C-alpha cells in the first residue's frame with residue numbers, strides 16, 4: 001500500500017507539482033524566481049528539482065581567483081598568492097635550473113620562453129604577475145600603446161594583457177627601473193598599461209617593512225581595471241633582526257679571527273644595517289686598485305660583515321658563492337649566512353632547494369620578498385579589486 005500523499009512517479013518535476021496540488025501548500029521556495037528560503041529539514045526534496053543558487057557570504061568569500069606566474073623564477077610570487085588563496089593556472093620561466101626547482105616545489109613545469117607564448121593557449125585568469133628584466137625601449141614614439149615596447153620582454157607581457165584582459169596586473173622590478181633610461185622606461189610601462197585600460201599605481205617597497213630582516217627595495221606596479229590600488233593601505237610589519245632568522249645548528253662556515261677586522265663603535269644605519277667590520281681576504285689584493293682590497297669583486301661594494309642585531313643588505317643574484325657574512329656577538333664569531341638562512345630572509349619557508357648551491361644563491365637573489373607580494377595580494381582583496 002502506498003502512503004497518503006505519495007506520488008506514483010519517478011520524475012522529480014512531476015513529483016514537485018503533484019505535491020503542491022496534493023498538499024495545497026505554496027512552498028517557501030520559488031524555484032522559478034531563483035530565490036530560496038532554506039529551512040534545515042524542510043523542503044529538501046525540492047532541491048532535487050533544481051539546485052538553489054549559491055549562498056554568498058560577503059565576509060567568508062572563498063577565493064578561487066586564478067593567476068598566471070610569468071618570469072616565474074623559483075615561484076616566490078606564486079607562494080605569496082597561493083597563501084592568499086589564489087590559484088596558479090599557468091607559469092613561464094626560461095631558465096632550466098629554475099624550471100627544475102619550480103617543478104620540485106609546485107609539481108608544475110613552467111612553459112619556457114615567454115616571447116613564444118600564444119595567449120590563446122593560456123587558460124583564463126584574473127591576475128597576471130610578472131617580474132620581468134628591465135630593458136630600454138628602442139622606439140622613440142610615445143603614442144603607439146604597447147607597440148612602443150616592441151622588442152622588449154615587457155612587450156610580451158603587454159601582448160598577453162591586451163589579449164586576455166585580466167582584472168589585475170602585478171609587476172615587480174628592481175629599484176633602478178625608476179631611473180632607467182632617465183625615467184622613460186617606467187613612463188612607457190605606465191602609459192602602455194593605461195592605454196590597455198588600467199588604473200596604474202606603483203611604489204618602492206622595502207622587505208624590511210614587511211617582517212624580513214633584509215634591506216631590499218623593489219618597485220611594485222599594480223594595474224587594475226576597477227580603480228587605483230592604494231599602496232598606503234598595505235599592512236607594514238616591524239623590522240626584525242637577522243638573529244631571529246638564524247638556524248640553531250648547522251654546518252656553519254666560521255671565519256678565523258685573522259680573516260676579518262672589526263671596527264670600533266659600530267652604529268645602526270637608518271636602513272637597519274649594523275656594519276661591524278670587513279673581511280681581510282688576501283686573494284682580492286691581486287689586480288685591485290689601491291685602497292679597494294676590502295671591496296668585493298662582484299659588486300664593487302665593501303665585502304662587509306653585519307651584526308645579527310640589525311638587518312642584512314639586499315641578497316644579490318650575482319653572489320653565487322654566498323659570501324654573506326654576519327657577526328654573532330653572543331658567540332663572538334663571524335660566519336657565513338647559510339643557504340637556508342638566505343631563503344628565510346626572503347620569506348621562503350620549507351622550500352625544496354635546488355641541488356647546486358651556486359644556482360640556488362642566484363635564484364634567491366633573483367627572487368622576490370614573499371611577504372611584500374602577500375601583503376599586496378591581501379590588499380587586493382580588501383580593496384575589492386578582483
Ligand SMILES: C[S@@+](CC[C@H](N)C(=O)[O-])C[C@H]1O[C@@H](n2cnc3c(N)ncnc32)[C@H](O)[C@@H]1O
Pocket residue numbers: 071072073074075076077078092093094095098112113114115131132133153363366367368
Ligand atoms: C627577476 S626574476 C623573477 C623571479 C621570480 N619573481 C621569483 O620569485 O623567483 C626574472 C626571471 O625571468 C626569467 N626570464 C628571462 N627571460 C625570460 C623569457 N624570455 N621567458 C621566460 N622567462 C624569462 C629569468 O630566467 C628569471 O628567472
